[in-house]
Amino acid sequence: MNATIETRGATEKDYPQIYELLDKVMYSTSEQLKGRYRNYPGTKPEHSRTTVVDGKVVSHVRLYMAEAYYGNATIKIGFIGDVCTDPEHRRKGYGAACLRNGIRYFAEKGCHISMIFSGVLGFYASEGWRLYPVSASVVNVEYLKPVPQEGNITVRRFERASDLAAVAEVYEKFNRNRFLPVKRTIKYWQNSFYWLHGEREENFYVAEKDDRIIGYSRISGNQVTEMCYLPEFPEAVPALWNSIVKWVEHWARRGVLEKELRVSVPADHALYPILKRVPLFHEITYYTMLLRVISFQGLLQALIPFFSEHVTEDFSQAFDLDGEVVTLSRENGRWSVSPGGKDAVAISSEEFFTRFLGLPVYDPPSRPAEVQDLLVHLFPLHVSHFYHLDSL
Template identity: 25%
Template sequence: MEIRQLRAEEFDASVSLSEYAFQYKMSSEAREKAKAGFKPERVWGIFEDGELAAKFTLLPLETYIQGSSVPMGGIAGVATWPENRRKGLVARLLKYALEQMNEDGRPLSFLHPFSVPFYRKFGWELYCDYKKYTIPTGKFPAKVQTEGSMVRDKGGVELLDGLYRRFASSYNGTLVRDKEWWEHSVLDESTHYVVYYTEAGEPEGYALYKISNKVLTIDEFVWLSLEARKGLWTYFGNHDSMVTEANLKLVPSDDDLPYLLPDPRIPQESYPYFMARIVNAKSFVEKLRFRADGAESSIVLSLSDPLASWNNGTWRLSVSETGQASLEPAEAEDVQHMAACGVGTLTAMLLGYKRPIDLYRAGLLEGTEGAAVWLESKVLPARTALFDFF
């Protein structure tokens, strides 16, 4: 068997596998459009006797971590023909993907799982949840008079991205969007957007939305000030003669809107969303800021990784007096505090999805209680979110 990038002439083979695996049929028009935008260098396949047996797409993306951009490998479109399943082909592809990402200097990888247990065994772990609200128009936030103004469908991607960056960078795990991503993966012909401007003319929030069959679907709601939040909701409240309800999608898990509603008893749902995985533990740890307490200290961490052998082993995790971290090979000698976990648990902990002490109490972070307490004191609290899909 051979693992390699696809060639341009293998587009049809790639689409046929996707159609079968994900149970859809692409129209002739959509197929031609997809062919024009096909980037074979991003699609890797495993071939048997020259035939495509399984494949995945590796997207060169970036994500916000602690307010800064970090390279990330997005895995999508993992598919196998049924006659080739349970032969370990996907495991081989994922291992190969991790090797490629490690060589490219991408310390993180994200994917949307068809099955959480399936990807957990390969080291990926849930890192964010999202909420979904259904709000009848009679329960919308109260309309208020603001000093600012609303501008609809004017300003373009550059304006929206400037606001998005300020909002998204306050979370760990949100996507850094470029113009192509905005135009092809966020906006479409049916999407409207509205921007809130302050009295001084400064943009402070926006919403992406659609209206169909008397339902207002809000795909993205970004606000940088309380006034912007109020202004956007007043704008949507003025649609009360057009719509019967609003559906809010991909709302961050820390959102508090229901509590602020006049009547908060609305349908609310919470979903585990994307999974993440540390590709290179040393590289990722040393990019992070930890809590500084004026003195250097350390623990020993035993890390297990089923696919990335370079992460396996015993490490000394040190944090300097200024909060800078280092991860260096260590001996499992007699130490006061030692922790042990898998790469998935480490990912959830360092991204801020779960706190160290909670993972320790759940038995996912093992070792001494002192090591768990040390990690709890050093790992900075963070919020996680993702507003995109791939």
């Protein structure tokens, strides 16, 4: 008899089987995942997309949706995590079916792009995701020294009950107008503590001046994952850094720390000049971030506030992004995006995302110069334009 196979959104009843599968395949325990499935803002059982064979869940992906800053625009990202197929059912197309089903769900919910962090490129590439670089600074813990501090700033441990609202405000003020940090509502902040792993709250510091929180930093494992400050108080940064140096000295002396500390901050961050002075400072590029367009039309529409800042002349141009043709226009100062269009210029999703991330791109020589100029205007080059904070 033929097996019954279906790919669908999960219901509450599927959770025990999903947790069993995750426990069998993934390194995260299902306790952490349960925390995330119960607490991620907007979470629903149907965010687990499953392939079910004869009533048994054999393949699973979990969808997480969040808004993110893109300069002065807001885009909606569909993240995918917790991807696994039962070892006895691999290479039968069940995982790919879950991904395709997830893409459809993201499209229905208005996501513009999808982002995944993974080392299993081949699997995602077969469904249209491509790899893009993310960089981090690396310093050797042996060379870290305290730096001069100015202003009357004290640093202490974060207290969740009393500090969260102030920390959320620092995050928002630091990150708005940046590129791709997730917009965190207060609920997102509160609930995120249920699903974080690897972070210890003793390494979550806040910097205060006149009893006001002006900055904070977080460490997870051997990585400074976040350091945000109110833009008018960059002096929070040396104070926070000195607390990290003290922490590093403490643990390095006990042989608990690895030799290298990784730091993820954008190039215009007040910590960057401090890091660059540490002997043997260097930057590394990871290739673990996969991106895929979900709706090119929706994405261009969402990016209009950003484009409006750079392009001040009228134009109308159709683009063909891997088969999705969309016309972007500015007529008498009014922007519009519509499906279809004549004389569309082909642009691959790789080229699109390279521009979107502010990275230098190889210009196809056959492309008309005015189209080339338009693309450069729409997506001006930024140094370290991309600044990623939240992953799963």
